[in-house]
Amino acid sequence: MIELRANKITVAYQAKKIITDLSVTFKADKITTIIGANGCGKSTLLKALTRLWPVAQGKVTLAGRPLLSLDTKEIARRIAFLPQSPKLTTATKVYDLVSYGRYPYQKGFGRLTVSDKQK
Structure with missing residues (x-):
């Protein structure tokens, strides 16, 4: 895991x-818990830290590099995000859901390799 940092970020809906003005650092090899009341911005923070929602002010960095300078595939290789209520079909198997995490490592529309399945 690599360090993920938000420096004085502001996130808005409209x-x-x-x-x-939030600053937070998620350190490598540490488990961090985000707690708070419903509607306080926990999910919004996670979306901003994963570039799923824009940051109005401030900067988010991953391994010291601005998140906005990284291509989507590189971010997908470094950050996994599964929302609390994912939009999945009821027939989705856990194996299939977890295997989606290998997608950024595949070439084109490749299939899972033996190595992917072992990971």
Whole structure:
């Protein structure tokens, strides 16, 4: 794992600021828990840290590099995000869901290799 850092970020939905001037560091090899009341911005923070929602101000870095400078495939190789209520069919198997994490390592529309299946 590599360090993920937010430096004085502000995140908004339209004109409403949800997160204001927040700085946080997620250190390598550490487990971090984000707790708070419903609607306080936990999911919004995670979306901003994974580039799924834009940061209005401030900067997010991954391994010291600005998140906005990284291509999508590189971010997908470094960060996994599974929302609390994913939009999946009821027939999705856990194996299939986990295997999606190997997608950024495949070439084109490749299939899982033996090595992928072992990971």
